[in-house]
Structure formats: structure tokens, C-alpha cells
Amino acid sequence: MQAVRLxxxxxxxxxxxxxxLKALLPEEVLGARLLLDEVPPPLPFFEDGTxxxxxxxxxxxxxxxxxxxxxALRSVAEEAARVLGACLEALPPGVGWLxxxxxxxx
Numbered sequence: 001m002q003a004v005r006l007x008x009x010x011x012x013x014x015x016x017x018x019x020x021l022k023a024l025l026p027e028e029v030l031g032a033r034l035l036l037d038e039v040p041p042p043l044p045f046f047e048d049g050t051x052x053x054x055x056x057x058x059x060x061x062x063x064x065x066x067x068x069x070x071x072a073l074r075s076v077a078e079e080a081a082r083v084l085g086a087c088l089e090a091l092p093p094g095v096g097w098l099x100x101x102x103x104x105x106x
Contacts, residue, residue: 003106004070006032006077007062007084009099010042012055017094021058024091029084030076032064060099063106070103077101 013019021036028034039059041052062080066073081101088097 001065001067004064004066004068004073005061005102005104005106006064006073006080007060007099008102009060009097010039011036011058011060011088011091011095011097012041012052013092013095015054015056017056017092019092019095021091021095025087029062029087030080032062032076032080034084035059035061035063037061055096060097070105073103077103 011021013021025034025036036058039057041055041057043052045051062084064073064076081099084099088099091097
């Protein structure tokens with residue numbers, strides 16, 4: 001059994017917003033565990049020049065325990081992206097996110 005990251009990314013929202021992201025997002029997506037950890041902003045500015053220090057950042061990881069090799073999990077990752085994407089789209093206004101397919105063992 002190995003742990004494979006299907007996705008890794010970031011969620012962010014204004015510091016003054018009191019959001020419980022763990023209550024707003026599922027703990028699991030298609031059997032993969034969704035991990036959220038608060039982290040410092042990964043960059044000092046967004047692409048449009050807005051400072052990131054005004055936001056709270058969370059690293060998001062979708063982790064699957066499996067015996068399959070990572071390259072065999074592409075269809076699982078595609079379906080998980082669809083399900084997780086719908087959850088992320090449903091978050092309150094002001095929440096931003098970036099999710100990148102990873103497919104690497106930990």
C-alpha cells in the first residue's frame with residue numbers, strides 16, 4: 001500500500017472572513033482523503049499585483065492509499081477533479097483556489 005497525491009493546491013480567503021473550510025468541504029472524495037493545512041502565502045503577490053498578506057492560505061492535498069501505481073490512477077484523478085471541482089465552485093464568494101494534478105507517491 002502506498003500514498004499517492006492525486007492533487008495538490010491552495011485555497012485562500014480574506015483574513016477577516018471566518019470560514020471553517022473543513023466544515024465546507026468533504027473529508028473524502030471518491031475514497032481519497034482531503035487534507036487542509038494553513039500555510040503562509042506561497043508568493044508575496046497575486047498575478048494582478050494584489051498583496052497576498054491580506055489572505056489566509058491553506059494547502060490542499062487529495063491523498064489516496066492504493067496498491068496501484070500512480071500512472072494507473074489517471075481516470076480516478078479525472079473523476080476526483082470533477083467531484084472536488086464542484087465542491088470548490090460551491091464555496092462562498094471571496095474564496096479562491098488553485099488545484100494541480102500531482103499523481104506522485106509520497
